[in-house]
Amino acid sequence: MDTFDGYRRPDGRIGVRNIVAVVPLSVAVSAVATQIAGEGPERAHATPHQLSADAPDATLEQTRRILEGVATNPNVAGAVLVELGTERVDGEGIADAVAAAGRPVERLSVRECGGTAAAVETGVELVDDLAAETADARRESADVSELVLAVECGGSDATSGLAANPSVGNACDRLVDAGGTATFSETPEFIGAEHILAERCADSEVREKLLAYVDRREAAAELMGADLRGAQPSPGNQEGGLTTIEEKSLGAISKGGTTPIQDIVPYGSELPVGGGLVLMDTPGYDIESVTGKVAGGAQIAIFTTGRGSTTGNPIAPVIKVCGNPQTWDRMASNMDVNASTVVAGDDLEAVGERIYETVLETANGRPTAAEVRGLREFAINELQPNELGYFDGDGIGDGEEVSRS
Amino acid sequence: MTESGAGAETEPEAGTRRAAIELDGTDTVVTVLEDAEAGDVVGDDGALELTESVPFGHKVALVDHEPGDEIRKYGEVIGVATESIEPGEWVHTHNCDSARGKAEGRR
Amino acid sequence: MSETETERTSEHRSRSESGTESEHAVREVMNESGRRGIRDHVLILPSVVCSHTVAERIADAVEGCVATPHDNGCGQIGRDNDLTERTLIAMGAHPNVAGAVVVGLGCEHVQSDAVADALEDRGVPVRELSIQGVGGTEACVERGIEAAEALRAGETVLDGEPGGDSDSDGAVETGTDGNPDIDTAIGLADLTVGIVSTDLEDPTVETADPLVGGFADRVLTAGGRVVVAGTERVSAHPEAARERIDADLDDLLAAARSGPARAPRVRRRAGERSFEATTRAWGDASVDELLEYGESPRADTGLALVDSSSRFEEAATVLVAAGAQLVVHVTGDGIPTGHPIAPVVKVSATASTLEAVGADIDVDARTASVDDLAAYVRSVANGTPCRADVHGVTSFAIERAGPSM
Incomplete structure (x- = not known):
């Protein structure tokens, strides 16, 4: 039987990397997330994207699903969710999902921090803390x-x-x-x-x-x-x-x-x-x-x-x-x-x-x-308004399976 | 898929015989596995002479195609001829079009 | 494989030896419509998401360079692809851009050499390279740095930046004594100002938008130009919009009916208010023109509307693509992001936002007068960095017009 050595997470999943994910909820804070990860330890990786705080419901739902999936990927040891504080996407739901997956999670609101510079400072502290908290993870056979x-x-x-x-x-x-x-x-x-x-x-x-x-x-x-x-x-x-x-x-x-x-x-x-x-x-x-x-x-x-x-x-x-x-x-x-x-x-x-x-x-x-080489390209597919209109009623974007028209 | 045509191990010799692969016995094109010039030949018996240069990875017609004829690779239809294509000609976007993903109407 | 890094400029801008030096320098940073640049960036322009990391590394390595990383450039068809390509070209040809290094992967749809050719046709000093063409990430970063340094060395220093930090390394002396020349200071008449108001909350509509609208009128009176974004106002009030906008709105309205709004929250609020109330940031002038993405205004246009939603990051790019050297952003939410090519002046009247993220807001609309705003904009136009640039929180996004393929 072939095995490998990975990081066992509390939810039973096994990761092959021990990453602290810095996940922005909207494009308004993508640059903040990038700065935090850049100033944090090497294990801190940001997932900057270009999706707006305001978007059609189906688009937001797909975005939420991706962000939640990324933050709970088995390779993630812990996550910082960065938000401006006015996003319509359900940040609390994402944080709950990360916690339910047994990973430490922090929410960071730029508005609550008092601005971008303060948020970067606080974010780096959070990332450092998460890295320290997850530093003793050891690989085990899987x-x-x-x-x-x-x-x-x-x-x-x-x-x-x-x-x-x-x-x-x-x-x-x-x-x-x-x-x-x-x-x-x-x-x-x-x-x-x-x-x-x-x-x-x-x-x-x-x-x-x-x-x-x-x-x-x-x-x-x-x-x-x-x-x-x-x-x-x-x-x-x-x-x-x-x-x-x-x-x-x-x-x-x-x-x-x-x-x-x-x-x-x-x-x-x-x-x-x-x-x-x-x-x-x-x-x-x-x-x-x-x-x-x-x-x-x-x-x-x-x-x-x-x-x-x-x-x-x-x-x-x-x-x-x-x-x-x-x-x-x-x-x-x-x-x-x-x-x-x-x-x-x-x-x-x-x-x-x-x-x-x-x-x-x-x-x-x-x-x-x-x-x-530190190449970490990342982009989320955005459901476009004309696509939503054209395929109306076809289950698009809600995570439901399509039916054949 | 089945491999036929020239063995890829064939050493290229002074621009005449070129390695190529026919992926299925029903295919109407072969893929050349090295850059080839007009006058080069492909195939086990060297029977097919290229009438124009064809770059590595591109396709050469094995048979005559009339406009509208199916072009086959992997034993499947990969498109239709948009003009007459003779054996030995380069087959690409200039003479082969997709039948799918059209702006107006599907299949 | 052939050499793919192309020398696009056979000669660098030459330095005049005569006393008319400053005139030449100024003329050289004017774009086609005669507008002057207020920044002097060398732009590192990725043609596709796959080369954005390389572009950012080049920009980080050479002083005076900015990058426009984006998620687009491949898997797009029809109008969607056209908008991306047109936008990239408009970024490179922008008056704030002294020259451009276009970086591609090599196999993408928006090809770096096509973008570079278009820029060359428009007289932009440009170099082009692709990761596949030069043989990998390291080689591309290295060659890109050389290209960026060459463009920097060949350019002339932008005159008329009193107090500005125009003495960047690698810039060639102009031969002037370095004293700001009052005649070359940038005034409102030299500006195309982009304006977008992104939330339509009460304090925005009642206080911040009217301030910015008064400023817009001031710019037009001074002989400058204003471009505005936010087509939710038009789709919410087509009849009133037709009275004010001298352009065919049918396509815009048809697109709005083809699916949900791109920024549904703004669209809903626009419907709850009158057209007049939603357009106070536009000032009182009639709208001369409706601009497609990447389209420049006609010479006789004073106030133009760009076909873009109120999503800030996307709208800013459309406004910049229309030639705005500077963007004024009314934000009740406190969206902190800047733009890599044009400085963004953040204006807010929302008390909770000014309290929470006041450090990211340039102008408090509750206390500022039109004079104050105009003075601040002139200062930024002449070199003072805006808050977003100080905090390094720029983001760049290009609006999509259809689904990824």
Whole structure:
């Protein structure tokens, strides 16, 4: 049985990092949160975002879900929630959820502190205290089945579908066979490949949900009156040989492996532990997509790339798997695993095993290339007013599952 | 998926024979695994001659396509030809369009 | 891979040897519409979320640089993508910006070289590089610092900053004796002032908005220009709005009907008050023009409305994109954030806010006169830092017009 050494939280979850999260409730205090984390200990990471204090209810609800998910991710040892004090998002509810997950939590209101400068000062004290309080956490052995592994692709090219994604898929199969959870998302990148995914769904209910999510993401092109091709594939994808969204999707879905699809959950919703392969409905925009899965509880992300994406995440280590030999040559310092050897005939199984081992090493604490460089990109998908109007009554944004129209 | 076409282990020789991969027997394109020039050949028997240069990772037509014909890779439809494409031609956004994610009407 | 860092400026601004030095220096910081810059930033402009960390590191390393980190730049289609691209170009071409380093990842939708080309066309000294093009994070930071330093070294010092801290390292001497020249001090006539009022609470509407409206009239009388944001007022009172605004409002109103309001709290309060009561911060003039995102006013425009909601961070960006060198923000909530490109003057009349976060508010509208506000704005325009800049709490956000793909 494969094991790793992680941080056991009071709620029973196991983290692979021991982060003090500094989470702003609105864009009005994102800069304050960043300053606090910057002046605090290295373990303090901020999750600055651009969502407004005032937004439609469904948008606020999705924001709340993400912030709560991020603050209760198993990698979080404790959290400081920063607010101006006039936000409509339910800060108290988020704080209660963090406390219920057995993590120490502090709320910091800029208005109650008497201004931004005072709030930064107080915030740094709070972060220092939380770091001290959680400093004696020791790693202990845990079964690999407790891992929730997020899989993402970004900066894709033709090698993604040939090398990096199938290799990562092999690693996912290994994790699922060992009893863990693997999750991939990016619903627009199911378009053209959804019939293959549908056949792999565990039951008809999951299949209907999956197809409904794909329908809704595809309909966004109608909503905008513009072809999806404006964004999918991206210019870099196209330069790298990907011609259409169908081609990109057919290469993208291999990153989840070959096991049955047990479920598909809404953006940022909780992912089951020991759940096998579970999909999440997210945009293809990779930063927002990774954030959704980390909010869902993923402790580690694997991120495949052909063109060379360098991004990380403030809460979960991000393992970069490169499938393009030219990119590997040029950007090896930003990459963790070279899967490009598959292009030259290397065995997929061997590369898959190497990726799986890298996941375990990362879980044990070995920093990824993005962590070493302090790359912690973070963005929350915002439900837009025109999207809410267009899909009115379709369960969008409330965390409920969609129905097929 | 099945691998056929030229083995990737083939050493590139003076710009003639290039590694390429056909992912499924029903595919109408192959993906070149190194930058290739017009006149280079791909395939086990070197039967397919490129009529234009094709960059690493891009696709080359294996068969004739008329406008509206399906283009297949991975054994699946990845788009439709927007103009006539002859074997050996580069297949990309200039002659292949998605059938999905359109501003007006779906499928 | 070809060299992707591009020399966009073959010659740096040359120094005149004659006695007409200061004239030249001033003319050089005028933008197309003849407006003068009141700050002299070199802008490090990420074209996509994936390169924002690199952009911030470059800006932190070189004095006189600012960065505009944002969550956009990929996975957007149609109008949504256009707004982002247009906004980024408008930031680079802003009169407060002396030159720009555009930083991309390489595979994103809003390509850094396209943004740089557009800036070059508009006469902005610009350099461009991408993480993928130069081969990774470290190389990109290093090359970006070199590019930023080159732009700084090539620029002329902005004249007319009495008491201002214009003697930043790397700036080239202008040949003047350093004494402020009274003729070149910036007055209201030189300004496009952006105005946004973001809550419509009683003290805002009754006290702070009228003060700012009086100031707006003063700016117009002096020959300056005013741009205002906050279209909830228009969607709440279409008929009254049509009487005051000399522009076609149909698209704006149709967009407002397409879904919930972007800032629902402001929209609800706007509906509870008269159009006149909600627009007191605009002053008494008629509105000459409705500006799309990133659009500049016509030469003969005095007062223009930008098509933006009252969310502060987004509205500030639209106002700056319309050419505002300085933004006046009426906030009952005490939203503390500034903007990286334009100083933001915070005005409040809300007692609880002035008590709680008075340190973040520039002007107490309960006691200030229009003269006081005008004097303060002139002082900030001539170099005095506003409170948000002193506290280093800037945020930058670009409004989205549709869902991520």
